Amino acid sequence: MLAAITSRRDPKQNHLLAALTGEIFDQISPHLELVAMPLGEVLYESGGQLQHVYFPISAIVSLHYIMENGAMAEIAGVGNEGVLGIALFMGGNTTTSRAAVYTGGHGYRLKAKVMMEEFNRAGLMMRLMLRYTQALITQMSQTAVCNRHHSVEQQLCRWLLLTLDRLPSNELTMTQELIASMLGVRREGITETAGNLQRQGLISYRRGHITVLDRSGLESHTCECYQVVRKEFHRLLSDTGDINKIATRYESRQAR
Amino acid sequence: MLAAITSRRDPKQNHLLAALTGEIFDQISPHLELVAMPLGEVLYESGGQLQHVYFPISAIVSLHYIMENGAMAEIAGVGNEGVLGIALFMGGNTTTSRAAVYTGGHGYRLKAKVMMEEFNRAGLMMRLMLRYTQALITQMSQTAVCNRHHSVEQQLCRWLLLTLDRLPSNELTMTQELIASMLGVRREGITETAGNLQRQGLISYRRGHITVLDRSGLESHTCECYQVVRKEFHRLLSDTGDINKIATRYESRQAR
DNA sequence: ATCACTCTGTACGTTAACGCACATAAGTAC
DNA sequence: GTACTTATGTGCGTTAACGTACAGAGTGAT
Numbered sequence: 376m377l378a379a380i381t382s383r384r385d386p387k388q389n390h391l392l393a394a395l396t397g398e399i400f401d402q403i404s405p406h407l408e409l410v411a412m413p414l415g416e417v418l419y420e421s422g423g424q425l426q427h428v429y430f431p432i433s434a435i436v437s438l439h440y441i442m443e444n445g446a447m448a449e450i451a452g453v454g455n456e457g458v459l460g461i462a463l464f465m466g467g468n469t470t471t472s473r474a475a476v477y478t479g480g481h482g483y484r485l486k487a488k489v490m491m492e493e494f495n496r497a498g499l500m501m502r503l504m505l506r507y508t509q510a511l512i513t514q515m516s517q518t519a520v521c522n523r524h525h526s527v528e529q530q531l532c533r534w535l536l537l538t539l540d541r542l543p544s545n546e547l548t549m550t551q552e553l554i555a556s557m558l559g560v561r562r563e564g565i566t567e568t569a570g571n572l573q574r575q576g577l578i579s580y581r582r583g584h585i586t587v588l589d590r591s592g593l594e595s596h597t598c599e600c601y602q603v604v605r606k607e608f609h610r611l612l613s614d615t616g617d618i619n620k621i622a623t624r625y626e627s628r629q630a631r
Numbered sequence: 632m633l634a635a636i637t638s639r640r641d642p643k644q645n646h647l648l649a650a651l652t653g654e655i656f657d658q659i660s661p662h663l664e665l666v667a668m669p670l671g672e673v674l675y676e677s678g679g680q681l682q683h684v685y686f687p688i689s690a691i692v693s694l695h696y697i698m699e700n701g702a703m704a705e706i707a708g709v710g711n712e713g714v715l716g717i718a719l720f721m722g723g724n725t726t727t728s729r730a731a732v733y734t735g736g737h738g739y740r741l742k743a744k745v746m747m748e749e750f751n752r753a754g755l756m757m758r759l760m761l762r763y764t765q766a767l768i769t770q771m772s773q774t775a776v777c778n779r780h781h782s783v784e785q786q787l788c789r790w791l792l793l794t795l796d797r798l799p800s801n802e803l804t805m806t807q808e809l810i811a812s813m814l815g816v817r818r819e820g821i822t823e824t825a826g827n828l829q830r831q832g833l834i835s836y837r838r839g840h841i842t843v844l845d846r847s848g849l850e851s852h853t854c855e856c857y858q859v860v861r862k863e864f865h866r867l868l869s870d871t872g873d874i875n876k877i878a879t880r881y882e883s884r885q886a887r
Numbered sequence: 888a889t890c891a892c893t894c895t896g897t898a899c900g901t902t903a904a905c906g907c908a909c910a911t912a913a914g915t916a917c
Numbered sequence: 918g919t920a921c922t923t924a925t926g927t928g929c930g931t932t933a934a935c936g937t938a939c940a941g942a943g944t945g946a947t
Contacts, residue, residue, distance in 0.1 A: 512767075559776075582924055
């Protein structure tokens with residue numbers, strides 16, 4: 376029974392860990408620590424030093440900024456496709472944003488020291504992390520664009536779809552209040568919009584649970600932002616086998 | 632006379648190039664090519680392959696996304712504090728955004744191959760580029776936040792200040808139409824807001840030229856976003872002498 | 888000096904989203 | 918089952934920004 380549960384929690388459920396070669400994976404695997412990531416847990420505060428990087432497998436985490444007046448805005452989300460703590464290897468060791476779990480679950484974490492030792496070998500791990508970071512940049516960029524130009528309905532659909540892509544089922548467990556604070560809009564705005572989507576048969580919901588009934592219907596209600604982000608993640612991280620090949624095209628040939 | 636002009640165009644006017652050690656600078660310096668970067672020039676189209684990275688010295692470039700309906704939104708700006716073409720070393724070789732010059736001037740460029748050879752040495756150049764990329768991420772994040780929550784006046788002030796920080800004088804050469812398209816708002820909104828700022832004695836302007844009269848006055852009219860971005864650039868890139876020291880704290884000690 | 892063009896100013900109705908107030912409903916604890 | 922808490926629904930009036938239309942002013946070309 377324990378074995379059955381354990382087998383359902385495999386580091387390879389995180390796409391980045393799954394993309395590592397056997398050799399590198401074997402190197403870090405003894406250091407991977409399975410951790411619970413319950414709803415509301417804050418992985419990093421703005422300005423806090425990073426002790427670990429986290430690879431979610433079932434949890435989803437929001438990167439957001441909290442303003443002086445208390446309002447917040449999500450900058451990007453991270454699920455089993457990504458990693459939390461990029462500021463570690465980017466060199467700053469902290470960020471101005473905050474990371475908090477909004478869909479409870481599990482993940483694996485790695486001590487900062489272990490991550491940096493592998494990153495500094497300047498091999499596949501480094502290339503994978505940098506590629507992921509670029510995909511994350513695209514997500515952030517598109518969030519900025521979407522915040523500027525698109526309606527609450529379009530943004531809600533985008534957000535539901537991006538979240539759904541990180542989950543195994545078609546049910547999200549979260550209140551409208553939580554969604555509203557992620558998107559940085561009023562709770563009533565979500566109530567109204569979600570009501571419309573339900574009336575059109577695209578979703579159904581009850582107190583803290585949203586079920587997506589018509590995925591492609593949602594896609595037709597969202598803006599282009601969803602597909603831009605999705606395609607860029609696919610382009611950058613789907614053919615992970617090619618990462619070394621592509622990266623070494625420009626490899627340095629002469630030592631100094 | 633030519634010497635005088637040339638001396639005013641020194642690679643070290645770009646902060647990143649200035650932060651390189653003599654050894655690395657000497658290595659790439661023969662490959663640095665001075666180029667004019669006139670208003671409106673497009674350095675990269677969305678999806679286009681990168682042939683060079685650009686280090687502006689007097690030009691300022693906007694990273695922005697153009698939507699299907701033609702509207703646009705700026706994601707970040709890059710001047711003499713930065714570099715264009717991070718997608719090269721991040722591994723994607725292209726981005727979903729576009730880069731166009733909005734303040735004409737000059738810069739230095741480096742062929743992609745030369746940049747990658749130096750980057751792949753995994754030394755100071757790499758650390759510097761990654762740190763800069765993290766600062767850029769902060770700028771993008773804050774743009775997303777600002778787009779969500781702040782007024783056109785606050786955003787205009789933030790934008791003017793960030794642009795001013797990249798210029799030698801207190802005069803910006805640009806039309807209200809251009810500013811509006813960068814911020815993704817109506818031209819009339821800028822006319823109205825700029826009029827207010829002028830009436831309060833913070834700026835003065837005439838057809839395509841804006842002069843900032845009261846810098847700290849502008850700062851008090853903007854949102855926190857300006858200082859967040861400014862401080863983060865300072866934190867990450869001011870003490871460049873420390874970059875190696877900090878980065879090597881986690882250095883790998885044993886070869887595989 | 889005149890013309891053409893582009894930039895800036897102003898006005899007006901429209902709209903999406905906001906802030907607030909409160910009602911109702913669905914779970915949870917006892 | 919009842920009381921309590923939390924989530925959701927709805928109805929306002931308010932507001933910032935929008936879209937459109939057009940007038941005036943600056944600048945450069947001939």
